[in-house]
Each structure stands twice: as C-alpha cells, then as structure tokens.
Amino acid sequence: MLALLPRLRRFARALARDAADADDLCQVTVEKALLARASWQPGTRMDSWMYRIMRNAWIDTTRSRGRSAETFVEAEAGASVGGDGGAEARVALGEVEAAMRALPAEQREAVALVLVEGLAYREAADVLDIPMGTLTSRLVRGRQALMVQLGEAA
Amino acid sequence: MSIDDETLMAYADGELDPLAARRVERAIAADPALADRVDRHRALRARIAAGFAPIAEERVPDRLSDMLGRKVVRLADHAPRRAIPRWQVAAAMAACLIVGLILGLGVQPPGSVIARGDGLYASGPLARALDDQPGGATGAVRVAVSFRDRQGGYCRVFSSVAADGIACRDAAGWALRQTRPGTVAPTAAYAQAGSAGPDLMAAAQDMMAGAPLDAAGEVRARARGWR
Numbered sequence: 001m002l003a004l005l006p007r008l009r010r011f012a013r014a015l016a017r018d019a020a021d022a023d024d025l026c027q028v029t030v031e032k033a034l035l036a037r038a039s040w041q042p043g044t045r046m047d048s049w050m051y052r053i054m055r056n057a058w059i060d061t062t063r064s065r066g067r068s069a070e071t072f073v074e075a076e077a078g079a080s081v082g083g084d085g086g087a088e089a090r091v092a093l094g095e096v097e098a099a100m101r102a103l104p105a106e107q108r109e110a111v112a113l114v115l116v117e118g119l120a121y122r123e124a125a126d127v128l129d130i131p132m133g134t135l136t137s138r139l140v141r142g143r144q145a146l147m148v149q150l151g152e153a154a
Numbered sequence: 155m156s157i158d159d160e161t162l163m164a165y166a167d168g169e170l171d172p173l174a175a176r177r178v179e180r181a182i183a184a185d186p187a188l189a190d191r192v193d194r195h196r197a198l199r200a201r202i203a204a205g206f207a208p209i210a211e212e213r214v215p216d217r218l219s220d221m222l223g224r225k226v227v228r229l230a231d232h233a234p235r236r237a238i239p240r241w242q243v244a245a246a247m248a249a250c251l252i253v254g255l256i257l258g259l260g261v262q263p264p265g266s267v268i269a270r271g272d273g274l275y276a277s278g279p280l281a282r283a284l285d286d287q288p289g290g291a292t293g294a295v296r297v298a299v300s301f302r303d304r305q306g307g308y309c310r311v312f313s314s315v316a317a318d319g320i321a322c323r324d325a326a327g328w329a330l331r332q333t334r335p336g337t338v339a340p341t342a343a344y345a346q347a348g349s350a351g352p353d354l355m356a357a358a359q360d361m362m363a364g365a366p367l368d369a370a371g372e373v374r375a376r377a378r379g380w381r
Contacts, residue, residue, distance in 0.1 A: 002222050006210040006365065009218075013209045023215060030221050096205025114167070115202040118362070121169050140160045147198055 001033065004047055007117065011051060014100055014112035015058045029054040051127045055109055062105060099149035107142030110135055157181050157188060166195035168360065196356035203359050210365040267317065267330065276321050276328035284310055284321055284328045289372055299358060300367040308380040311358045320358055323380040332357050
C-alpha cells in the first residue's frame with residue numbers, strides 16, 4: 001500500500017480542488033483502506049481497489065460540502081473572491097489542474113483514471129462501477145471540454 | 155466514411171480491437187483531418203499526464219506514510235531532488251526542435267546509430283549519453299524523461315543533433331523504438347516548434363508504466379546498468 005501512495009496522491013490531486021484537500025482525501029482513503037483491509041481480495045489489483053475507495057470518499061466529501069455550501073453561499077459569496085479560490089491559489093495551479101477542476105465530477109473522474117492514472121477503459125469502468133459505454137461517453141466529453149479549455153480545439 | 159470522436163479517441167488510446175483499429179486506419183488514410191483529431195487526442199493525453207506526473211514524484215508527506223506504520227528511507231533527504239516538472243517536459247519539447255538527422259535518407263553521422271540484428275541501436279556518443287547522462291542535463295544529447303515501459307524495461311526520451319527519439323535498453327543495447335527527423339535545416343540550432351515534440355511525448359506516455367523516473371530513480375537505474 002505504501003508503494004501506491006504516490007499514485008494515490010496524484011489521483012487525489014486530479015480529483016480534489018486543491019493540494020490540501022487532495023492530501024486530506026489521501027488520508028481518509030488510507031484510513032478507510034486500513035479498516036476495510038479484509039475486503040481486499042489477494043490476487044486482485046490493489047490499485048483499482050484503492051482508487052475505488054478514494055473515488056467514493058471524494059464523492060462523499062463533495063456531497064457533504066455541497067450541502068454546507070448551499071447554507072453559507074450568500075454569506076461567503078463576497079468573501080470567496082479574495083479567499084482561497086483567489087488569484088494566489090490560481091497562480092499556483094497549473095493550467096492543466098485548473099482545466100480539470102472546471103469539469104463536471106463524472107467527467108473529471110473518468111479523465112483522472114484514464115489520462116492521469118493510465119488505466120485501461122475496462123479497468124476505469126470497473127473502478128467507477130459503470131458500463132464501458134458510459135465511461136467512454138464521459139471520457140470523450142471530458143476531453144473535448146479540456147481541449148477547449150486548454151486551447152487545443154480546432 | 156465518418157467516424158465519431160469516441161471511436162477516434164479509443165483508437166488514439168489503443169483501446170480498439172484490431173479489426174476496428176484497421177477500419178479507423180483506412181479512414182485516416184483517406185482523410186488527413188481524422189489523423190489530426192487522433193493527434194490532438196494523443197497530445198491532450200500527454201499534456202494531462204505530464205501536468206500531474208510531478209505529484210507522483212513528490213515526497214509523500216509523513217502524515218500519510220506514517221499511517222502505514224513504516225518509516226520510509228527517503229532518497230530525497232540524501233540527494234538533491236529533481237522531479238520531472240513541467241519545465242522539463244517543456245524542455246523536452248523544445249529539445250525536440252534541435253536539428254534532427256533524417257534517418258531514412260541515410261544522412262546518419264558516423265557513430266550515433268547502428269543497425270544491429272532486427273533494429274536500430276544507439277552507438278557512440280548517443281549510447282554513452284543514454285548510459286550516463288542524467289535527465290535534464292544539457293549537451294549534444296539531452297535526455298528529457300526516463301521511464302519504465304510496460305515490460306519493465308528502461309526507456310529514455312532523448313534529443314540530439316543526430317536524431318530525436320525514444321530508446322529502450324535491452325540485452326543488445328539501447329534499441330531505438332521511435333526516431334524523428336529534425337524539423338529544420340542542419341545549419342540552424344533551433345527552430346519553431348514542429349509536431350515531433352508533443353508527438354514523441356505522447357508516444358512515451360503510451361509506452362510508460364506508472365510515472366517517469368525522478369532523479370533518484372535515474373541514479374538507481376543507472377547504477378544497475380538500466381537493466
């Protein structure tokens with residue numbers, strides 16, 4: 001599991017909104033994986049298993065954050081301009097990370113697994129627990145959006 | 155024949171079965187615009203992968219590795235660390251602008267490429283640089299990225315006066331898996347960006363298993379003779 005940490009951090013970074021959130025997500029993932037150790041089948045791919053745990057943890061976090069954000073959205077609307085989403089953070093972000101962050105979650109996770117982590121379509125579809133056709137359609141839409149974002153459109 | 159973007163993407167990613175791939179190849183042969191779209195998918199893939207690759211090269215924070223109850227020997231503490239950062243990928247692309255040798259036209263300078271058995275191998279200064287030169291160092295040969303391919307062998311993306319390409323170490327030496335001609339006249343040292351750079355990086359990305367080697371990884375690989 002130790003050997004997987006660098007890749008998990010990379011995957012987390014592709015999913016989460018910043019580096020701090022990404023490492024929090026890694027921590028939660030390792031905790032969950034340690035607790036659920038018994039459910040990993042020796043002989044199956046541990047990386048896919050951990051990607052799945054991380055992806056589910058990320059979905060949980062975004063959902064709960066979505067609910068609290070709704071409550072506080074008005075109070076924070078003005079402050080967020082100079083807050084952690086401000087210019088400083090944006091400069092630190094690479095163009096690629098910023099473009100990823102603009103994708104809807106379902107496209108971002110597909111792109112993260114295939115383009116960032118290098119999983120085959122079949123493996124990525126298994127991690128996300130979706131049919132191949134759903135994966136490829138999310139992936140192609142995500143890529144088209146990234147091409148536009150990164151100025152590679154025709 | 156019209157081919158949808160999903161199929162082209164799957165082709166670019168090597169995900170089509172041989173029959174479907176052949177169909178796409180026929181369509182591409184008839185329509186250069188399709189080839190261009192495939193290239194864009196590959197270039198995007200390489201760019202996204204390169205954008206996040208440095209994260210896997212970073213030191214894992216203690217609070218994470220400590221959770222797994224083992225103290226890791228951190229090579230980063232002993233040797234100055236050089237991740238494969240964005241600039242290096244950019245440098246790789248820039249390096250690919252360096253005058254290339256047009257291999258196919260027989261303009262090979264003596265001593266950098268030899269034909270051996272079933273393929274082309276690096277020799278002379280190119281082979282020595284691939285053996286000994288750390289990634290990112292400047293010189294007549296530059297190595298942009300080193301990585302392990304899916305078979306576990308070591309490969310290095312290089313550019314040189316002779317040629318740009320990807321060389322992988324096998325029993326016979328550095329086998330040239332990819333070679334690119336230069337995009338400019340041999341008298342100029344640099345030129346405008348051609349398509350070889352991103353193209354080569356995309357090819358490397360396709361061959362790569364996991365992340366590119368960091369500086370410490372290169373040192374270890376070199377100590378083992380890249381085997």
